[in-house]
Ligand SMILES: NC(=O)C1=CN([C@@H]2O[C@H](COP(=O)(O)OP(=O)(O)OC[C@H]3O[C@@H](n4cnc5c(N)ncnc54)[C@H](O)[C@@H]3O)[C@@H](O)[C@H]2O)C=CC1
């Protein structure tokens with residue numbers, strides 16, 4: 001038998017790129033919804049007297065493009081941060097579909113992180129009005145999923161707040177006897193296309209001109225503020241290296257963090273609802289990523305007042321019974337919006353993508 005090929009986490013990290021991962025995930029979501037992919041319920045082995053879990057996630061796919069027989073094995077050890085290890089570690093096994101021989105073992109940790117964020121990106125793209133403008137992204141949590149979601153969402157969408165500054169010229173103002181206590185940094189309009197510059201004065205700024213000022217709005221809240229602050233600093237450093245100026249702001253107060261958000265992503269394991277309906281802006285889209293037997297990051301009112309889509313109906317019915325028992329109605333799978341068999345929710349409605357994972 002041929003040797004088993006091993007692919008390391010580093011090698012995987014080098015070949016992943018957002019456009020390919022997002023389109024692969026969208027295709028996978030459609031294959032799941034059209035029942036072309038065999039995706040059975042995953043098995044969950046909870047280790048007694050701990051919060052630790054081993055998941056086995058087998059799957060099979062046979063399409064014109066590709067055939068694959070595989071199984072992802074994932075461990076979820078929520079206290080691993082204390083050991084300087086990720087909470088979620090994964091390996092993916094690929095088998096020859098004719099002989100059953102194990103051919104590849106590849107690291108699945110990086111793939112799990114990217115895939116989960118890509119699923120939220122796809123859900124946001126397809127559940128929202130195509131013309132939606134996104135100004136503020138709020139992320140709840142500051143672990144692996146929070147970080148990868150921040151990166152994926154900035155790749156796909158531009159969360160930009162446009163404010164306009166008036167250029168003040170104090171000599172002109174004084175001569176016009178105009179008194180103003182303004183700092184000269186007035187926010188006039190938000191979320192507008194910037195005005196074009198007068199062609200005869202191109203690139204020159206004069207007193208009284210209104211100039212656009214772009215700031216990327218990503219808010220992060222974590223139960224320990226320090227961790228949120230460290231993540232913001234890290235994301236800011238990375239964006240500087242990439243030559244973009246993005247602002248990531250840590251919040252002490254969750255309501256303040258999410259109340260203006262156009263998109264919210266929750267990435268914790270909280271069994272006590274964090275997001276409250278009364279704080280939400282109408283028409284917000286929420287990606288609820290945290291998963292667990294009792295995890296419930298959004299309050300009941302939020303779920304009940306929103307259109308909720310999921311990634312895998314059978315899996316959600318099995319694993320998220322606690323939500324269904326509280327009266328949460330799952331409208332359908334994202335794959336059915338992507339393939340056009342289910343219409344997008346209408347704009348103005350609050351929408352939720354309840355992620356389960358694969
Ligand atoms: N839907 C999906 O496909 C996937 C879901 N997940 C889920 O996403 C969540 C986050 O995973 P990672 O980022 O890898 O974990 P992580 O351990 O790196 O980060 C967890 C974050 O949640 C916060 N947190 C934990 N418990 C909390 C609580 N009770 N209240 C408030 N904040 C709390 C922590 O402070 C930390 O910032 C987990 O629930 C995990 O099961 C992870 C991977 C895939």
Ligand SMILES: O=C(O)C1=NCCCC1
Pocket residue numbers: 055074076088112291356357358
């Ligand atoms: O890999 C996935 O998908 C996971 N989903 C839920 C939590 C563990 C990993």
